[in-house]
Every structure is written in structure tokens, then in C-alpha cells.
Amino acid sequence: xxxxxxxxxxxxxxxxxxxxxxxxxxxxxxxxxxxxxxxxxxxxxxxxxxxxxxxxxxxx
Amino acid sequence: xxxxxxxxxxxxxxxxxxxxxxxxxxxxxxxxxxxxxxxxxxxxxxxxxxxxxxxxxxxxxxxxxxxxxxxxxxxxxxxxxxxxxxxxxxxxxxxxxxxxxxxxxxxxxxxxxxxxxxxxxxxxxxxxxxxxxxxxxxxxxxxxxxxxxxxxxxxxxxxxxxxxxxxxxxxxxxxxxxxxxxxxxxxxxxxxxxxxxxxxxxxxxxxxxxxxxxxxxxxxxxxxxxxxxxxx
Numbered sequence: 001x002x003x004x005x006x007x008x009x010x011x012x013x014x015x016x017x018x019x020x021x022x023x024x025x026x027x028x029x030x031x032x033x034x035x036x037x038x039x040x041x042x043x044x045x046x047x048x049x050x051x052x053x054x055x056x057x058x059x060x
Numbered sequence: 061x062x063x064x065x066x067x068x069x070x071x072x073x074x075x076x077x078x079x080x081x082x083x084x085x086x087x088x089x090x091x092x093x094x095x096x097x098x099x100x101x102x103x104x105x106x107x108x109x110x111x112x113x114x115x116x117x118x119x120x121x122x123x124x125x126x127x128x129x130x131x132x133x134x135x136x137x138x139x140x141x142x143x144x145x146x147x148x149x150x151x152x153x154x155x156x157x158x159x160x161x162x163x164x165x166x167x168x169x170x171x172x173x174x175x176x177x178x179x180x181x182x183x184x185x186x187x188x189x190x191x192x193x194x195x196x197x198x199x200x201x202x203x204x205x206x207x208x209x210x211x212x213x214x215x216x217x218x219x220x221x222x223x224x225x226x227x228x229x230x231x232x233x234x235x236x237x238x239x240x241x242x243x244x245x246x247x248x249x250x251x252x253x254x255x256x257x258x259x260x261x262x263x264x265x266x267x268x269x270x271x272x273x274x275x276x277x278x279x280x281x282x283x284x285x286x287x288x289x290x291x292x
Contacts, residue, residue: 021064029152046128051142054090056191058204
């Protein structure tokens with residue numbers, strides 16, 4: 001009866017073991033968007049040029 | 061590792077599909093306007109070069125030496141690649157964020173998350189920095205990029221606080237956070253755009269509407285697919 005009420009599901013959902021891989025997945029997303037939308041390397045810019053304009057990323 | 065793999069797998073499928081859908085939409089929406097604007101842009105650049113003046117050739121597309129895709133299939137191909145990369149990137153953010161809240165349960169829930177993505181990454185930045193067709197000369201690029209990212213982050217945090225915060229004060233703080241970037245103000249160009257107003261306006265509309273459909277696709281598909289791989 002003593003500690004039955006610990007660990008409600010919402011807290012369990014954010015345990016570090018679960019949060020860490022989620023954060024890494026989000027970081028991977030940030031890296032992809034940085035490359036396609038923000039990197040200033042001329043070749044990357046030119047390849048992604050139309051897409052940058054068409055998605056509304058700031059471009060040149 | 062399971063969770064990471066599942067998120068990446070779902071986001072890759074969603075991003076691929078959304079990138080392809082976006083490509084089709086762009087062919088009707090933004091691409092014809094980009095081509096039209098570039099004709100004007102090049103004519104202006106040629107004029108500026110003919111009359112040597114301090115700011116010749118507005119923005120340099122690599123000053124002629126850098127590689128750029130040839131018009132036609134090559135250019136189209138790279139646009140498809142870029143659309144898919146952005147699609148997967150945005151899908152990763154959406155799926156990851158929704159996993160923090162326990163994961164998407166239905167296509168409708170996914171669609172709502174897609175609307176949030178649209179508000180964060182299309183609407184909010186477009187308020188201060190309307191999407192620019194080629195030839196619209198903006199403020200310094202780095203300044204605009206910083207404002208764009210800061211606005212997206214502030215809007216995302218604000219929406220999350222509104223959706224998941226518990227007290228009215230949290231909601232109030234969220235509203236302040238969402239408005240703040242627009243009070244600070246986006247970096248503005250010094251010159252008026254060099255393309256006709258209706259072209260400039262049409263481009264803004266085209267980008268925002270295609271952006272809406274893009275995000276609706278990402279959200280809905282993520283909601284559908286996540287259910288198939290849910291055990292994480």
C-alpha cells in the first residue's frame with residue numbers, strides 16, 4: 001500500500017531513457033534543416049535555391 | 061534505440077512523401093513565379109552591370125564561378141532532393157516533439173500537430189519576413205536567418221505552453237513569447253523590391269498555401285504511420 005502511487009504514466013513517458021533518443025531524433029532533424037535551408041556553402045545554396053525560396057527560408 | 065529507430069523510420073517515410081507532394085504543389089504554385097522573377101532579376105543585374113555603380117548585380121549567385129545546377133532536369137532534381145531533406149527534417153521535429161507527449165494516436169491528432177508546425181515554421185516567420193521571390197533584396201542574410209530561427213523557436217515554445225501549461229499565467233507568458241519577435245521586428249531591407257508588386261504578393265500567397273498543404277501532409281501521415289510502428 002505504501003508506494004503504489006509512484007510513477008504516474010505521464011512522468012514515465014519522460015524518463016531519461018525515453019527522452020534521450022527523442023532529443024537525438026529532433027537534433028537529426030535540425031541538422032537536415034540546417035543543411036537544406038540555412039547552410040551558406042555556395043554549392044548547397046545553389047542546389048537548394050528554389051526550395052529555399054519556395055519554403056520561405058531566408059535566401060541570399 | 062527502439063524509440064530512435066522508430067522515429068527516424070516514420071519521419072523518413074513521412075518526409076519522403078511530403079517532399080514529393082510539396083514538389084508537385086510547387087510546380088503549380090511557386091515555381092512559375094520563381095522563373096518569372098528570375099527573368100526580371102537577371103535583366104536588372106545586367107542593367108546594373110552595364111552602368112557600373114556601387115551595388116552591381118544585387119545578390120551574387122556565386123559570381124558565376126560556383127557550381128550551380130543546370131536549368132531543366134538537374135535543377136528540378138536538386139529541388140526534389142532539397143524538398144525531401146527538408147520534409148524529413150521537419151517530420152523528425154514533429155514526430156520527436158509528439159513522442160515527448162506520448163506519441164500520435166490518430167491521423168487527426170497528427171493533423172493538429174501539422175497545423176502547429178505550419179504556424180511555427182511558415183506563418184510566424186512569414187509575418188516579419190514574407191517569403192521572397194528571387195530579385196527581392198532582403199536585409200543581410202545572417203540577420204534574417206537569426207530572426208527566422210528565433211521566431212520559430214519562440215512560437216514553438218509559446219504554443220507548447222498554451223497547449224500543455226497549467227496556469228493562466230503560463231498562457232499569458234506564452235502569448236507574450238509569441239508576440240515578442242514581432243515587437244522586436246524582423247530585419248528589413250533598405251530598398252524596395254525590384255520585381256512588380258503583384259508578383260511579390262503572389263509569391264507570398266503561394267509559399268504560405270503550399271506550406272500549409274505540406275504541413276497538413278506531414279502531420280496527417282505521421283499520425284497514420286506512427287500507429288503502425290507504435291510500441292516504443
